Amino acid sequence: MQEALVVEDVAESGRWLRCLLEEAFPGIKVSVCRNCRSSVEYLSANHPDLALVDINLPDGNGLHLIPHILQTSPQASVIVTTILDDQEHILTALQAGAHGYLLKDLSEQQFIRKLRGILKGDPPLSPKVARKVLQYFNGNGASATNKDMTASPTATEVEGLSEREREVFVLIAKGLSRKEVAELLHLSDNTIATHVRNVYRKLNISSRAEAALEACRLGLISTEF
Template identity: 50%
Template sequence: MQHALIVEDVPETSEWLRDILTQTFGDIRTTQSMTCQQARDALQTQYFNLALLDLNLPDGSGIDLISCVRQRCPDAYIVITTIFDDEEHILKALRAGAHGYLLKDSPDARFIQKLRGILSGDPPLSPSISRRILRYFTEVNAEQHQSAVVSPPHTEASQLNQLSPREQEVLTLVAKGLSRNDVAKLLTLSNNTVARYIRDVYQKLNISSRAEAAVEACRMGLVNTDSH
């Protein structure tokens, strides 16, 4: 990571995030914005590799900035940093294109660990956020199952059928939080082969992050929340 955008309206929290980034990535440049407009102005003149976005800002929500970051800095890794842990905010952020979702009340060590996981391809999701995502889609699947007698849903089945058995296996392990190296070791494959499988799965499911992969794997029934 070379340059990070921090969008946070509480100065003390903004400084805390800056210190966290320094501890995580070492020599990293940071630009701090307190509003959506300040962030948009910064995006007009600077390129960022990482963006930490708060949700509740004086002139809007960090979710509103996701599309702007993706447009101006296509390779940027976008992480929501917030105190909101409800399903509505979580799912809205991930659907808008966020790559991660971290709660600001997490211990420093865990926050650093989750951010450092970006370098190895692991999605920075607070543990409670992962559990909420999985629980939400488990409930959705249950509701769909109950209504299947009247109108059987075919979307999940058709998407699952797009994936080969090996691709389903890789998706399941990725959704459970295993890194690419761990998947390669477990399946006795090379890192390049696993990377190719992940790329193909992403293309077939029209997703772009590990967080979305976890959501899709749960929705298709590949991940059992009882194991988490």
């Protein structure tokens, strides 16, 4: 990680997140923006590797920044950092393309550990968040957003994956990086990238975090995060 953007309107919280990032990734350059407008201006000239985004900002909803961040910085890992732990905000964030969702009530060491896990491909999700998303996919919660929710794939749809695609799906969901999967399966990085794209398309998912949650729902990996 070389550069990070923190979108946070509370100055104290911004300083706290900056300190956590600097401890998690020594030498990282951290920029703090306190609203949507300044964030968009920053992104017009910078391409961060990581973005921590709060939801309630003075001039709008931070979740609306996620597609813009990913459009201008496709390589960025976008993590929502908030105190809001309801299903509506969690699912809306993941649908918008967020790679993770961390609650600010985590201890500093837990927060740092989750951030460092990004380098290994681990989905940075607070345990409480993971449980709520799993409850949704297991049908224990009502529809949590006013957006149209695409149904999760059934077992039959998962059977539509090739044997190799299923294998790659499970390894990616467990947190292995694409490079690690390639080395483990003795395949090229390009081949693994193709399998990952096919899996995402067939399962109608778009991020590593969603892959992990879907694999948990299907019982392919543990529900512990």
